[in-house]
Amino acid sequence: MSKKDNTVSAALVIIGNEILSGRTQDANLNYLAKQLTSMGIQMSEVRAIRDDMDEIIDAVNSLRKRFDYVFTTGGIGPTHDDITCESIAKAFGRKYILNLEAKTILEEYYDGSSRELNEARLRMAYTPEGASLIENPVSRAPGFMVENVIVLAGIPAVMRAMFESLAPTLRTGKKVLSRSISVMTGEGDIARSLANIQKSWETVEIGSYPFVREGKYGTSLVLRGSDKVSLDGAYKNLLQAMEKIGVTPEINK
Amino acid sequence: MSKKDNTVSAALVIIGNEILSGRTQDANLNYLAKQLTSMGIQMSEVRAIRDDMDEIIDAVNSLRKRFDYVFTTGGIGPTHDDITCESIAKAFGRKYILNLEAKTILEEYYDGSSRELNEARLRMAYTPEGASLIENPVSRAPGFMVENVIVLAGIPAVMRAMFESLAPTLRTGKKVLSRSISVMTGEGDIARSLANIQKSWETVEIGSYPFVREGKYGTSLVLRGSDKVSLDGAYKNLLQAMEKIGVTPEINK
Structure with missing residues (x-):
């Protein structure tokens, strides 16, 4: 559809048990919907799913074929329940590797801070092989993009900063x-x-x-x-x- | 899954272009998630989709097989863009009929009011054949249930009132x-x-x-x-x- 009528389409996958249990109110859908609409990108479908690898893989693989861009939010931190990056690697059949560019960003950030770049925090430097990084001016640990899938943080302030870094590079359609x-x-x-x-x-x-x-x-x-x-x-x-x-x-x- | 471990699962389909364009901020996901969690029903997936008949049919048919309950919100009013009820009828391969019980409710409500039960408003008395109605104490036009699919209004105050009417009849699981x-x-x-x-x-x-x-x-x-x-x-x-x-x-x- 997007080819024919000069629209650019997007989907969003909100990843996180806390959204589905009601503990956290999602704030990312509305922000992204407004931003994308104003840029001439049509948000066409949103899914909120649990922190479950199979569900993430299924959602991403189903949506990335149907829409020009697929955004994900959530699940990219340093703890055991942050499984988005590994799931995206699996969805594309790519290796899940230590991204050296991301590692350097984290090393520079934690060097001289009171916090240590330990094994857990280093997890935030892992991406699918061949991913391009998305700058995170707030807390440094980057987002990334693989083909048409864009992986952003779940914390709204961080997600917004990442989106702003990325936005100028997105292909846009006719404005509505x-x-x-x-x-x-x-x-x-x-x-x-x-x-x-x-x-x-x-x-x-x-x-x-x-x-x-x-x-x-x-x-x-x-x-x-x-x-x-x-x-x-x-x-x-x-x-x-x-x-x-x-x-x-x-x-x- | 639900059979084996005594959990009861649910999905939600949020229907409406206004959510996806960012014009309206959804308030129903968080309310339903909290209510269901407190009742021992696990919200497992949420989709927000456009006012498009094929998309509604696809989402409902995919989710109703996987989860114990599927809720929908939005698209049940009297205007041309309210296509949820007809889409649900198609999803089940059922006739889309004038529900006489719903018609009586609307007749009683509009009788003596300054507003007329015209052809447009009478659309709100149409349901899939064999649907059971869900009471709407706020603005009377009922929601309905077909098998495990529960069709609610999009306006939060009306959706909540419908949910409260329905809640005591839902099968609940072990509380989390x-x-x-x-x-x-x-x-x-x-x-x-x-x-x-x-x-x-x-x-x-x-x-x-x-x-x-x-x-x-x-x-x-x-x-x-x-x-x-x-x-x-x-x-x-x-x-x-x-x-x-x-x-x-x-x-x-």
């Missing part, structure tokens, strides 16, 4: 533009108009999101598309349709 | 117990001790989660398991190991 209005009317009263507009403008995605404000039902309407002419056309139609049924829209920024 | 401590020591300095404890107590899951507090590295350690004797044994070992390396733990509630 959007227009949004809110109306203080229930979805059910505007559903028919929306369906008609959606039929007329197939390349524009019209999303309808209900909300409650001061005890009254309202709906946010979001139009998204990469063709500005169609987007403007659909938006004009939407405003006309709302006027026709006597609804006053608020324009959202 | 947990103990947690925090230490103001980097993961790398305790990784070896942790790996040894993990080896000694295979039925206890030991998770290690780094954090930064006032510029210093710390680690939260979480022990989880359904066998209290093993859990207490591993916990005792952990406290001894921390004492041995001169680390003072804070006990987490």
